[in-house]
Amino acid sequence: MLRIAVPNKGALSEAAQTMLKEAGYRQRRDSKELVVVDSENSCELFFLRPRDIAVYVGEGTLDAGITGRDMLFDSGAPAEEVMPLGFGRSTFRFASAPGAHSGVTDLSGLRIATSYAGLLGKHLADQGVDARVIKLDGAVETAIRLGVADAVADVVETGTTLRNVGLEVFGEPIAHSEAILIKRAGAPEANGFQQLIRRLQGVLVARDFVMIDYDIRAERIDEAIAITPGMEGPTVSPLHREGWVAVRAMVPRKGHQQVMDQLWEIGAKAILVTAIFACRL
Numbered sequence: 001m002l003r004i005a006v007p008n009k010g011a012l013s014e015a016a017q018t019m020l021k022e023a024g025y026r027q028r029r030d031s032k033e034l035v036v037v038d039s040e041n042s043c044e045l046f047f048l049r050p051r052d053i054a055v056y057v058g059e060g061t062l063d064a065g066i067t068g069r070d071m072l073f074d075s076g077a078p079a080e081e082v083m084p085l086g087f088g089r090s091t092f093r094f095a096s097a098p099g100a101h102s103g104v105t106d107l108s109g110l111r112i113a114t115s116y117a118g119l120l121g122k123h124l125a126d127q128g129v130d131a132r133v134i135k136l137d138g139a140v141e142t143a144i145r146l147g148v149a150d151a152v153a154d155v156v157e158t159g160t161t162l163r164n165v166g167l168e169v170f171g172e173p174i175a176h177s178e179a180i181l182i183k184r185a186g187a188p189e190a191n192g193f194q195q196l197i198r199r200l201q202g203v204l205v206a207r208d209f210v211m212i213d214y215d216i217r218a219e220r221i222d223e224a225i226a227i228t229p230g231m232e233g234p235t236v237s238p239l240h241r242e243g244w245v246a247v248r249a250m251v252p253r254k255g256h257q258q259v260m261d262q263l264w265e266i267g268a269k270a271i272l273v274t275a276i277f278a279c280r281l
């Protein structure tokens with residue numbers, strides 16, 4: 001049985017569960033269910049706090065986990081990134097009152113509030129800055145107003161939370177994060193782990209690509225293939241009409257309308273675009 005850790009709440013929880021659902025794994029019936037046994041897929045899903053997932057996986061108690069890259073670094077657990085999952089993108093940044101600081105070196109001797117003490121501590125050490133790290137559990141943006149800290153280091157996505165409390169980011173981003181699949185560092189892959197990777201990659205491809213079908217005059221096929229090269233090369237089949245062929249290829253979802261315009265320009269007809277429901281490349 002492959003044992004997989006899934007975030008039970010927070011920013012990654014819903015998207016992680018949707019991705020596993022699209023990859024064919026069983027869903028939990030309600031948000032109080034902590035373990036789901038999926039015997040059809042020979043795996044067990046453990047719903048855990050995102051912050052704890054790297055710890056369980058690093059200890060080797062669980063074979064795989066979905067967490068944030070920032071949380072993996074922060075934990076210092078002996079776990080490693082296997083693949084990025086394309087959601088939960090954020091940056092980890094310093095913020096303070098507008099104009100108060102301009103870079104990490106301004107923070108020497110000051111207090112910085114964060115819920116990512118491990119990640120921040122490593123960054124300060126790398127930069128040779130001696131500051132006091134105030135570890136909080138969440139809502140760290142309020143720490144400056146309440147006089148607990150001079151600056152904060154926190155997750156920023158849209159920047160709305162910072163704007164709402166009148167803070168501004170400064171300096172270079174400390175880290176770029178997104179949801180990732182992790183395993184224990186250096187450990188051999190458990191049974192079923194490769195299958196999990198293939199399924200998740202399939203979900204990413206099905207999300208990022210569409211299938212395009214069209215008819216084109218045979219003498220223009222080279223131009224058409226240059227526009228839709230496909231993965232291994234497009235499928236070209238004869239049409240029951242003299243001098244015409246049918247073409248089928250995968251194209252990136254982003255920009256597929258431009259591809260359709262280009263095909264139309266070279267005389268393609270009956271151009272159809274369909275979503276890919278599932279895929280294994």
Ligand SMILES: Nc1ncnc2c1ncn2[C@@H]1O[C@H](COP(=O)(O)OP(=O)(O)OP(=O)(O)O)[C@@H](O)[C@H]1O
Nearest residue numbers: 009010011012050051068071088089090155157177
């Ligand atoms: N607004 C956001 N947009 C994108 N990713 C985010 C956002 N907030 C947090 N994350 C990411 O989600 C992961 C988990 O953070 P999250 O805030 O959900 O955990 P938590 O703070 O422990 O839980 P909670 O907020 O429920 O107490 C981290 O990798 C973080 O970078």
Ligand SMILES: O=P(O)(O)OC[C@H]1O[C@H](OP(=O)(O)OP(=O)(O)O)[C@H](O)[C@@H]1O
Nearest residue numbers: 138139140155156157158159160161162
């Ligand atoms: O830039 P934004 O789009 O505003 O998103 C960033 C905010 O989202 C997260 O907060 P969360 O809701 O997880 O609360 P927490 O601080 O208690 O973890 C994070 O800690 C930031 O506060």
Ligand SMILES: [Mg+2]
Nearest residue numbers: 010011138139
């Ligand atoms: Mg949070």
